Amino acid sequence: MTDKGPGGATAWRVLVYFWDGGWIGVGPAGSTVVPPHAHHAVQITLGLDRPVAFQGDGGDWIECDGAAVLPNAIHAFDARSAIVAMIFIDPECREGRWLRHSLDEPIMRIPGSRFDEFRRPLLDFNVRRPSAQEATAVITGVAHSLCEGPPPLRAMDPRIARALAYIRGRDPRGLTQESVAREIFLSASRFAHLFTAEVGLPFRRYLLWRKLNRAIQAFGHGGTLSEAAHAAGLADSAHLTRTFYQMFGIPPSLMMGAAEFYEIPSPFELPTELTPRS
Numbered sequence: 001m002t003d004k005g006p007g008g009a010t011a012w013r014v015l016v017y018f019w020d021g022g023w024i025g026v027g028p029a030g031s032t033v034v035p036p037h038a039h040h041a042v043q044i045t046l047g048l049d050r051p052v053a054f055q056g057d058g059g060d061w062i063e064c065d066g067a068a069v070l071p072n073a074i075h076a077f078d079a080r081s082a083i084v085a086m087i088f089i090d091p092e093c094r095e096g097r098w099l100r101h102s103l104d105e106p107i108m109r110i111p112g113s114r115f116d117e118f119r120r121p122l123l124d125f126n127v128r129r130p131s132a133q134e135a136t137a138v139i140t141g142v143a144h145s146l147c148e149g150p151p152p153l154r155a156m157d158p159r160i161a162r163a164l165a166y167i168r169g170r171d172p173r174g175l176t177q178e179s180v181a182r183e184i185f186l187s188a189s190r191f192a193h194l195f196t197a198e199v200g201l202p203f204r205r206y207l208l209w210r211k212l213n214r215a216i217q218a219f220g221h222g223g224t225l226s227e228a229a230h231a232a233g234l235a236d237s238a239h240l241t242r243t244f245y246q247m248f249g250i251p252p253s254l255m256m257g258a259a260e261f262y263e264i265p266s267p268f269e270l271p272t273e274l275t276p277r278s
């Protein structure tokens with residue numbers, strides 16, 4: 001059974017497993033049509049019982065069994081009443097960098113045969129609640145099925161890797177570009193340039209992405225939208241709603257209000273300055 005959300009859109013009834021830097025949502029998506037938006041994650045979307053559709057920036061709608069979307073690529077999504085699995089992966093982790101290296105287009109179609117072995121385990125998510133270990137195995141398996149060749153050898157600049165580790169370990173409400181730059185012994189201007197070059201977006205937008213992740217974690221732990229906004233350092237629930245809509249094309253109430261949340265350890269290796277450089 002589905003409910004009607006704002007504007008008559010069908011609210012998601014999904015099971016969400018989240019971790020620091022990403023999450024997977026599985027469930028019937030109803031007739032949801034998500035308008036153009038862009039976010040920092042690598043997104044993998046699979047139609048488990050019927051095709052879905054994607055639209056690139058100003059392009060035609062493309063029907064497909066599934067699709068992978070590169071970070072910061074503008075896209076729209078039509079669920080077409082499918083049961084959908086959506087995985088959002090931190091593009092700075094090992095698998096995120098591997099996927100970015102493997103995907104040839106901003107929106108790459110995924111034929112159903114590519115994820116057939118994961119279809120039944122994903123459909124079973126809402127029949128029985130998988131353990132953290134089982135969920136992690138499915139998430140990692142789907143990601144690896146789309147990775148081509150060996151993982152990229154080029155590591156992130158160790159200073160930016162340290163900056164990301166520093167950001168992840170602290171409350172985003174107290175972080176500024178200047179404070180993080182001081183932590184890794186760079187000027188604010190040099191840090192801003194290097195961060196954008198390595199991560200692919202400016203520091204302030206990345207910090208906003210991290211704040212949204214913190215809000216999702218707070219909501220998953222039982223907080224209200226207002227409490228989630230406060231935990232993320234956003235002014236109020238209205239600020240959270242505007243920011244969430246900008247990055248995901250839907251208000252947070254449409255996803256968060258109709259989901260069961262479970263926290264799991266990160267399925268993927270986080271960036272490290274010890275990664276061998278080419």
